[in-house]
Amino acid sequence: MSDYRIKGETGEWEVVIGLEVHAQVTSNAKLFSGAATAFGAEPNTQVSLIDAAMPGMLPVPNRECIRQAVRTGMAIEAQINKWSRFDRKNYFYADLPQGYQISQLYHPLVGEGSLTIAADEKAGIPGDKVIGIERIHVEQDAGKLMHDQHPTMSYVDLNRSGVALMEIVSRPDMRSPAEAGAYVRKLRSILRYVGSCDGNMEEGSMRADVNVSVRKPGDEFGTRTETKNVNSVRFVMAVIEGEAKRQVELIESGGTVVQETRLYDPDRNETRSMRSKEDAHDYRYFPDPDLLPLELDDAFLAECRESLPELPDAKRARYLAAGISPYNADVLTAEVEAARWFDTLLEAGAKPVAAANWVTSELFGALNRMGRDISDSPVSPAHAAELLGLVADGTISGTIAKAVFEKMLESGDAAGVIVERDGLKQTSDTGAIEAEIAKILTANADKVEQYKGGKEALFGFFVGQTMKAMQGKANPQVVNELLKKALG
Amino acid sequence: MTDLTNLTVAQIRDGHRAGDFSAVEVAEAFNANVAGAKALNAFIVETPEHALAAAKAADADRSAGTLKPLSGVPIGMKDLFATNGVQTTAASHMLEGFVPRYESTVSAKLWDAGCGMLGKLNLDQFAMGSSNETSYFGNVISPWKRNDGGNAALAPGGSSGGSSSAIAARLCPAATGTDTGGSIRQPAAFVGISGIKPTYGRCSRWGIVAFASSLDQAGPMARDVMDCAIMLENMAGFDPKDATSLDMAVPNWEAALSSDLKGKKVGIPKEYRLEGIDPDIDAMWDAGIAMLKDAGAEVVEISLPHTKYALPAYYIIAPAEASSNLARYDGVRYGLRDLPQGAGLQDMYAATRADGFGPEVKRRIMIGTYVLSAGFYDAYYTQAQKVRTLIARDFEQAFASCDVILAPTAPSAAFGLGEKTADPLSMYLNDVFAVPASLAGLPAMSVPAALNREGLPLGLQIIGKAFDEQGVLNAGLAIEERAGFNARAEKWW
Amino acid sequence: MSIDQATVRKIASLARIAISDAEAAAMEGELNGILGWVEQLGEVDVTGVEPMTAVIPNHLRLRDDVVDADPLTGGNRRDDVLANAPAPQHGFFGVPKVIE
Structure with a gap:
């Protein structure tokens, strides 16, 4: 149990957190049209007649988007619904060309699942904790409004309009900002392993709606607020901290929390009510009559399952079994690129424990220094395996290995070549x-x-x-x- | 020389093929009729140049020996179909001046088949109406008059009223229609022509301004059954752009036309015998039964127990879908924008939609919005969709004992303009016989069967099993041959 | 159940249709007439009946994940998309300034 508490004048308060994460599905084309999804294109160039909601235009779902959502569901061991439906969520806004968002309310594609966040004493997470995931559904993203281009007008860009999103809805199972942060990081890691979302929060590929309420420990849930579109782990944690404090102060000074939508302002580090969106929301959901029910067959599901990679938890367990320290196993499995690089290194014959130590200290140190990602590491796993092999068989010492590695970074040459050329072989003469x-x-x-x-x-x-x-x-x-x- | 505008689609096609006349002559003859019939107000836009260009191409193709299935046939296009470069309005102020940069699948198929376009036909605004009195561009007038010596202007039916009026007045040999709850069949019946709504999904909905997606279906209107078969063959077909499109081959309906109904069973639904109905309608129905018997069919009584609930279910489902389908008309990307001084975005929406939609469209959007709103969704919408299941089941059970169903198309002949506009409900009730087949997605057609005592046409409706347009067309042909309906409106316009 | 003018105004607001008091008054009667009539559906016993999902037996087809395979469903046609815009602005759609 988290012991995170807000200390109020009337005693200690517990925070209850649920997250709705919107993750952009990795696909070439949009959810219901053939327009491209690439980030950063000229305004309105990646817009089809369908995305602009021209009269008489009709949606046809993109198989890849469905497949990615199903694979994601399998990765959190969720129930996959072989029969689901798209519903229309009706509201008016300039970034919503159809006047409705095609989403899934009544019959989502993915049902109940969960993920586990790892114990982290330092962050106040005493043990591994399972966070429930209520559902994942597939829906369209909206377009984008720009407010600073013209004195009296806002500009509408529909490039994002119709891009596929997965909405991943957690249970209100988190009790501290740290748990919420760990949840988002873990979810992001899983999505990136699966390849269903690039997890790029800066480009808006992942945003969270943060639901927060407070209660005295043991009481019923309090009234929650929802802070929309929070786009970094740090901000998610800040929103929870700030919002929980605000609610406690409000209640203790005799007020009541109203269920409302709020917006986070990172510059001021505070949330404020979005009264503009409060006009008695009534989305009038109903099944989209342009689309038939989505029925998945066993072959489709089997392909989804077979195409899943080894996931972070399984990988971490495998590393631990190979004798790698828990700390190194965490570091190596957090990002899918690092884990893949490391696995390639193992496949090339490197010994797990020595390889893990070397990657987490020598390689990560060097990459850090150079400001590079592991995906463009100047040293390949094969070259690294050769270097580690030379240490393991006594050809060079650990000290010499450091020097050889530096030369590898500079020249791109293989370890053996450098050792031979520079006469660095260890002698037992x-x-x-x-x-x-x-x-x-x-x-x-x-x-x-x-x-x-x-x-x-x-x-x-x-x-x-x-x-x-x-x-x-x-x-x-x-x-x-x-x-x-x-x-x- | 015969008046080319009296020819049917088949006659124009075959005569052109045989070299009896040129396609340009045909196009010019129809263009002249269109130009001379402003009083009917059947067209919103006339496109004589489009018809002529297609005709020239048809004549060239004939010389080159590369004739297409409908080379030389000019048609009218209901202004609900998006036409590339030609204004498409759905008869609304909202879309006045809207010129799409795309072509609907159905119209594209017809142009590919060699047809030319005489113009965009008037209709009830967003296809909502049964008399063509909701068009922003004015009422369409039926070419028909009562034989009472009066001069009352009559409704051509709706929503495809421009199509029906134009065909009856020989402004075009055939036209496209769309049918959501009778919008092909009822206007066809009102003016003494034929029209078929195929099985839901036969014709692509892509590029047709949507009214109610789960009901909307395009179909042809023409002077006889064979022309309907010919036109439908060139409109139907699988379209990957429409998720509800049927992935089935298009049958050769024309070639398989046969009025021999030996071995066929015709169901007569007892629930369609409405109390107090116009005796002329009942008499026509009885005559129709006799004609089908004469064609060799066996007649059986059937029951469609939920018939009574079809219309109310329709008036929940169709407005609900429409309220959502019409949300895109917001003044942001195309069409009307009404921006009062100092108005914000939401005010712009409200002003634009107040100005751009007519009263009937607003009424239906309001009903649809209400029945979907929080707290009412299950009581109205879910209940209506369950009733719809029961209505479809009624048909399924009935078709266990018959091949086609025969019924009147409408409960009355054409009524006068303005007679029903004061009471929306009385207008809705005119679709009482048409709506059940729409809710069940079944193919259904209207063929002219008789004149009533006022000298106005009445239509018989044939409803078929899903995918059995052939059975419907064949029964229609049997009636056509026996009814010998050849009355036409005297020219007054 | 019948609706009052306040409800009429609320629905009109949800549907983003501006209405005058006179229109709201007229619509109150019309809507009540229609809603009163459709309420007869409540008489139907629908026990065990599923709401209609697909009127004709058919299954949902999915599209391949290919960009711009068909110009009718693909992007890269900004001019066409903006051709009918009431206030095109440098490749954007202009709308009255929205204040969040």
Whole structure:
């Protein structure tokens, strides 16, 4: 149980949170037309006669959008409804050309499912927690309004109008901003694994409507407010914190929370009521008579299931079983690109534990420094596997490996080529090492005395001197053994 | 030389093919009739140049030996079909001046088949009406007059009133219509012509201004059954752009026409015998039964127990769909925009829609909005859709014991303009026999069968099983041959 | 049940149709007439009856995920889309300024 509480004048309050996440479905064409979905096109160029709601235009659903929503449903182990329907949600707005949004109210495509957020002591999530997902339905996105182009007019761009969205509706199962943040991150991760949404919150591919209410622990649910279109994890958490405080203060000062739609202003970090949208909403939902019921057959569902990749939870479990630390397993599975890169590295023969340590420290450090994503890493998994292989079989030391990696980043050459060219192979030639040891012991006779007199910490000094003399290429284990022998 | 405008579609097609006349001659003859019939107000836009261009192409194709199925046939296009580059209004102020940059599937098919367009035909605004009195562009006048010596202007029926009037007055040999709750059949009956509404999904709805999506269906109107078959063959067909389109081959209805009904059973629905109905209607119906018996059919009584509820169900479902379908007319992207001084977006919507829609359209939008609104949805809309299921089931059960159903098309002959406008309900009741087949999506046609005592045409309706347009056409042909209906309105316009 | 003028105004507002008081008064009578008449549907026993979903047996076909395969259903036709716009503005549709 989360112990997140708002401390009010009348005691502690618990926050209850539900999220409706709108995720743009990855598809080439829109949900009901053949117009493109690409981000950033010239205004109204990706608009078909259908998206502009010209008289007599009719919708025909895009199979890929249905398929992606079904795959997403399978990824959260949800019930897939083989019979669903599209409904019209009727309201008037300049970004809604038809005067209705085609959505699903009565019979959604995906029913009850769930996802698990991982324990995170630091964030106040003491154990793994299952968050219920009520449903996923498919619907059309609206167009976009621009208000700052003309003194008396707003401009309407319909490029987004008709793009497919999945609305993923959680149960009111979250109790703290941290849980909500973890939920959004986990959901985003799953969507990106499945490939059904690019999860790009900056471009609006994922937005959340945040439902917040407060109650005294153990009481019934309070009245909730809904803050629309929140477009980052940080903002979701900020909205919950702010809105919960506002509600507590309101109630404690004798007011009541009204069920309403609110808007978040990131600049002021506060929400405000959207009274403009409050005019007695009555959406008059009814089944879209232009569309027949959507019936899915077993072959379609089987293809959806077979095309699902290994998902974050399964992958994390596999990594843990291979001995990878929980921390590294979390880091490696969070983003699908990193996980894929890492899996390719394992397939190329790298040992899991060493590979995980190397990726999370050396590779991520280097990418961070260069400001690059793993998807355009200058070092390929195959080259990395070769490098790790050279360490594992004793050809080079860990220290040399760091240097070789730097050279790989600069030149793009393979590890073996660099080691060969620069003569960086580790030596276990006992003769050469013994000769250097002899020189060092002679030159440091005083220290040898001290060592023999019990100052054993000096052993490290001799190792260092020997490695330095060998230009780092000596096998450290061999050096240790020979030194021990020489020092008696 | 014979008056080319007296020829049927088949006669024009065959005569042109045989070289009896040129397509240009045909187009010019019809263009002249159209130009001379302003008094009927059947057209919103006349397009003589379109008809002529198609005719020239038809003549060239004949020389080249590349004739198309309807080369040389000029037709009228109901102004509910979007026509590329030609104003498309649905007879509304809202769409006055709207010139689409696309062509409806059905009209495109007809042009591909070689037809030319004489013009865009007037109709009830957004196809809502039964008398063509709701058009923003004025009433269409029927060419028919009562034989009482009076000069009352009569309704051509609706909503395809421009189509019916134009065909009856020889302004075009055939025209497109659309039928949501009788809008092809009732106007056909009112002016003594034929018209068929095919099975829902036969003709693509793509590019037809929507009224009620689950009911709207295009079909042809023409002077006889064969012409209906010919036209329908060239209008029907699968369209991937319409999710409700039927993915079925289009039969060769013309070739399979046969008025021999031996072995066929004709159902007579007892619920259609309305108390107090015009005795002329009942007499025509009885005569029709006799004609079908004469054609070899066996007549059986059937029951469609929920008939009484069809009209009220229709007046929930159709307005509900319409209230949503017509939401797109908001003054933002096309059509009328009424922007009062200082008005905001929502005020612009309200002003535009108040100004752009006529009273009947507003009435239906209001009803539709109400029956879908919170708290009323189940009581009205869900209940109506359940009743619709029962109505469709009635037909299914009836068709277990018959092949086609025979009934009157309308409960009366054409009425005078203005006679029913004061009471919307009395107007709605005129579709009492037409609406059940619409709710069940079944093919149904009207053929002229008799004149009543006022000298006005009456139509018989044949309703068929889903996909059995052939059965409907064949029964229609049997009546046509036996009724020998050849009355026509005397020219006064 | 019958509706009053306030309800008429509420429906008109939902439907975004401006109406005058006189129109609201006239419509009250007309709508009540029609609604009173359709209410006879309540008499029908619909126990166990499903609402109509598809009037003719047919199943929903889905389109392939291909951009602009058919110009009639694809994009890239801004001029056509804007051709009838009451207030086209630099490739946008202009509307009275919306204040959020």
